Amino acid sequence: xxxxxxxxxxxxxxxxxxxxxxxxxxxxxxxxxxxxxxxxxxxxxxxxxxxxxxxxxxxxxxxxxxxxxxxxxxxxxxxxxxxxxxxxxxxxxxxxxxxxxxxxxxxxxxxxxxxxxxxxxxxxxxxxxxxxxxxxxxxxxxxxxxxxxxxxxxxxxxxxxxxxxxxxxxxxxxxxxxxxxxxxxxxxxxxxxxxxxxxxxxxxxxxxxxxxxxxxxxxxxxxxxxxxxxxxxxxxxxxxxxxxxxxxxxxxxxxxxxxxxxxxxxxxxxxxxxxxxxxxxxxxxxxxxxxxxxxxxxxxxxxxxxxxxxxxxxxxxxxxxxxxxxxxxxxxxxxxxxxxxxxxxxxxxxxxxxxxxxxxxxxxxxxxxxxxxxxxxxxxxxxxxxxxxxxxxxxxx
Numbered sequence: 060x061x062x063x064x065x066x067x068x069x070x071x072x073x074x075x076x077x078x079x080x081x082x083x084x085x086x087x088x089x090x091x092x093x094x095x096x097x098x099x100x101x102x103x104x105x106x107x108x109x110x111x112x113x114x115x116x117x118x119x120x121x122x123x124x125x126x127x128x129x130x131x132x133x134x135x136x137x138x139x140x141x142x143x144x145x146x147x148x149x150x151x152x153x154x155x156x157x158x159x160x161x162x163x164x165x166x167x168x169x170x171x172x173x174x175x176x177x178x179x180x181x182x183x184x185x186x187x188x189x190x191x192x193x194x195x196x197x198x199x200x201x202x203x204x205x206x207x208x209x210x211x212x213x214x215x216x217x218x219x220x221x222x223x224x225x226x227x228x229x230x231x232x233x234x235x236x237x238x239x240x241x242x243x244x245x246x247x248x249x250x251x252x253x254x255x256x257x258x259x260x261x262x263x264x265x266x267x268x269x270x271x272x273x274x275x276x277x278x279x280x281x282x283x284x285x286x287x288x289x290x291x292x293x294x295x296x297x298x299x300x301x302x303x304x305x306x307x308x309x310x311x312x313x314x315x316x317x318x319x320x321x322x323x324x325x326x327x328x329x330x331x332x333x334x335x336x337x338x339x340x341x342x343x344x345x346x347x348x349x350x351x352x353x354x355x356x357x358x359x360x361x362x363x364x365x366x367x368x369x370x371x372x373x374x375x376x377x378x379x380x381x382x383x384x385x386x387x388x389x390x391x392x393x394x395x396x397x398x399x400x401x402x403x404x405x406x407x408x409x410x411x412x413x414x415x416x417x418x419x420x421x422x423x424x425x426x427x428x429x430x431x432x433x434x435x436x437x438x439x440x441x442x443x444x445x446x447x448x449x450x451x452x453x454x455x456x
Contacts, residue, residue, distance in 0.1 A: 070094055071137060072098050072135055073096065074128055074137075074138045075099075075111075076128075076138060076142055077140065078107060078108060078141070081141050081164060082139065082142075083111050085388070086115055088386070088388060088389050088392050095396060098119065099112070099122060100121055101124065109121040129154070129157060136159065137161070137187075138160070139164075144227050147167065148174075152176060156184050159186055160188070161181070161188055162405075165240075166190075167190050167416055187399050188408060189405040190409060192236075192241075194240070194308055195407050197311060197387060198311055208297065209299045211299050212278070213245070214281045215235075216293075217234045217282075218284065218292050219234075220287065220289065226263060230268050230285060231265060231268050231423055234285075236415055240411065243414050243418065246276075246280070248276035248278060250274055253425050255270040255426045256429050257429075260287050266287045267285045314352050315349075316350055318349070319346060319348065
C-alpha cells in the first residue's frame with residue numbers, strides 16, 4: 060500500500076505517463092491541486108514532455124520513459140496512465156507491483172487477460188486502481204443514480220467521427236465501453252446472453268458495433284456505437300416501472316417521461332381533435348405523459364431528477380440543461396487522490412472496470428463468431444463485415 064504516513068504528512072507525489080491529448084489535462088489539473096505535488100511527466104516524445112513540465116513549474120521533471128519513476132528515490136505515491144490502450148498493461152503493472160496507485164484511462168486494457176492481471180497486481184501490491192470512465196462523473200448520470208430508478212430496458216447510442224488516436228482497439232473498447240460501464244453500474248444483475256454484430260471500414264478492428272445484452276433478471280440493454288459517423292451522439296434511454304429517463308451526456312441534460320395520474324386511471328381521448336398533429340402532440344405530452352427535466356437543486360452538489368412535485372413542462376422547453384458546473388475530469392482526479400490518501404475505493408475501481416471488460420469481451424466474441432451468408436459463395440463470412448469496394452463503372456450508374 061502507498062505509505063499513508065508520507066501522504067498524510069505532506070503533499071501526495073504524483074506523475075502523469077503520457078501527456079498527449081488527454082494526459083496534458085491530467086497534468087494541468089494535478090499541478091493545480093493544493094494537496095498534490097506533480098513531480099514528473101513522461102512521454103516518448105521528450106519535447107512534448109518538456110513542454111508540459113515547463114508549463115507546470117521548474118520542479119516538474121520530464122522523462123521519455125518510466126524507469127526513473129520506478130526507483131525508490133522517486134518516492135512516488137500515485138500515477139495517471141494516459142498512454143495508448145495497447146500499452147496500459149505494460150506501463151501500469153510496473154507501478155502497481157511496487158504499490159504505487161494508478162488511475163488508468165479507459166479501457167482498463169486492450170484485452171481481458173491484461174485487465175485481470177492489472178486488478179490482481181493492484182490487490183497484491185496494496186495499491187488503488189482507478190479507471191477513467193469519465194461519464195461516471197457526468198452530473199446527469201449522477202442524477203439518475205440518486206433516484207434509485209430500476210431499469211428494465213436500456214438503449215444506449217454513442218457515435219462520432221474517429222480522431223485516429225485509438226485505432227489500436229475497435230469501437231467496442233473505444234466508445235461502447237463507456238455505456239457498458241454505466242449500464243453495469245445501473246443494473247443489479249449479471250449478463251446472461253449477448254448477441255452482437257460489427258462492421259469494419261477503416262481496417263484492423265470493428266468501427267461500428269451493435270449489441271443486445273440480456274441480464275439474469277430479464278433486464279435488456281441495446282447498444283450501438285460508431286466512430287465513422289458524420290453526426291455525434293452520447294445518449295441513453297432507460298425504461299423502468301416508473302417511466303422513462305432520457306439522457307444526453309454531451310449536453311448534460313435529460314428528462315423523465317411518466318404517465319400522468321389521469322392516464323394511470325385510463326386513457327381518455329374524448330373530445331380530442333385528431334386531425335391536428337400539434338393538438339395530438341400537446342395532448343400526448345401534456346395530458347397523457349408528463350415530462351420533467353433533470354435538474355440540480357440550487358446550493359447543492361447533488362443533482363436530482365425532477366419529481367412529482369415539480370410543475371409539468373411542455374415540449375417547448377424539453378429537455379432542461381444542467382447548470383454550468385466543475386470539470387468532470389477534475390472531480391475524477393479528486394476522487395482518485397482521495398482514494399489513495401484514505402485507502403478507499405474510487406467511484407470506478409479496477410473491479411468495476413473489469414466487469415465492463417468482461418462484457419466487452421463477450422460482445423467482441425459474439426461479433427467475431429457471427430456468420431454472414433454470401434449468396435455468391437458457399438462459405439460463410441465470419442466476424443466483422445467489411446464492405447467491398449465499389450467498381451468505378453458501377454459508381455456512375
